[in-house]
Amino acid sequence: MRYNRDVLRLALAFLLAWLPSVARADSRPTSDDASLRSGRTLGNGELLVAVTAGWPGVEGEVLFSPSSRFDVGPRLSLLYASPFLGFATGLGGELSLPMRLHLYGKRDVDVALAARPLFVIGDGALVGQEGIFADDRGFGVGAEVGARVGLHLGDAFTLGLGASATLAYVSTPDADAAGGGGGSDGIVGVVTAQVLAEALLSRSTLLLADLRAGGGGHTGDGLFSSRAHLQLALGVAYRP
Numbered sequence: 001m002r003y004n005r006d007v008l009r010l011a012l013a014f015l016l017a018w019l020p021s022v023a024r025a026d027s028r029p030t031s032d033d034a035s036l037r038s039g040r041t042l043g044n045g046e047l048l049v050a051v052t053a054g055w056p057g058v059e060g061e062v063l064f065s066p067s068s069r070f071d072v073g074p075r076l077s078l079l080y081a082s083p084f085l086g087f088a089t090g091l092g093g094e095l096s097l098p099m100r101l102h103l104y105g106k107r108d109v110d111v112a113l114a115a116r117p118l119f120v121i122g123d124g125a126l127v128g129q130e131g132i133f134a135d136d137r138g139f140g141v142g143a144e145v146g147a148r149v150g151l152h153l154g155d156a157f158t159l160g161l162g163a164s165a166t167l168a169y170v171s172t173p174d175a176d177a178a179g180g181g182g183g184s185d186g187i188v189g190v191v192t193a194q195v196l197a198e199a200l201l202s203r204s205t206l207l208l209a210d211l212r213a214g215g216g217g218h219t220g221d222g223l224f225s226s227r228a229h230l231q232l233a234l235g236v237a238y239r240p
Contacts, residue, residue, distance in 0.1 A: 030108060034046075036061075038198060039111045047064070047065075048238070054235075070211075075095075080091045083120060083225075084166070084170070087226070087228070087230075092122010092126045100112045110149070113147060116143065116166065119140070119141050120170075121137070122137070124174075128220075129175060139171060140170040143167065146194075160194070163193050164191070164212075168187070188224070189217055190214060190216035193214055196208065206236065213228075
């Protein structure tokens with residue numbers, strides 16, 4: 001047991017020493033071509049405004065770069081399906097705060113850490129209630145964390161790859177108040193893989209296609225009839 005703890009401490013010390021050295025060695029993105037969701041961050045002081053539509057909703061986003069290594073900005077979504085698991089439909093909204101921290105950039109490859117705190121409110125179906133409480137008000141709060149890679153394959157084209165994990169608390173208060181049914185709240189976890197394509201029409205205009213798929217699980221009874229996860233976003237972004 002002591003041996004295992006020593007190995008764990010050594011591995012953690014190595015990781016903490018290695019990540020900052022990588023970021024210092026290659027702290028800037030490989031290109032000033034705009035990217036909304038890959039591993040390549042924006043230039044210092046730049047702004048990107050985007051609108052996308054697909055599944056599970058329609059999104060508006062403003063991404064700002066206070067430095068060439070870090071992007072942050074609000075995303076507001078109109079949901080007509082669950083952003084967590086399954087394919088149940090309902091109406092609601094999501095407010096989240098996407099962030100990217102650039103770690104590595106060399107030649108045509110950029111790597112970034114990504115995080116996104118989120119809050120969802122709307123029909124109970126969005127947070128796992130697919131029975132008699134599907135139309136009752138529910139909410140979810142949590143965060144997504146992951147990694148993004150950007151491959152700059154041409155002057156105007158970026159292929160993005162990513163992986164992420166989302167953990168959220170979901171609840172439908174009316175289901176709890178009714179009593180006896182159980183499953184009014186729970187913890188949901190989702191793991192996804194991502195592939196995206198970004199094409200520049202001009203220095204200011206970017207087209208985006210973003211596909212994410214995966215699955216997960218949850219605590220609580222009677223939530224989410226499916227454990228599959230799917231998201232598709234098609235849109236355009238503009239750099240003023």
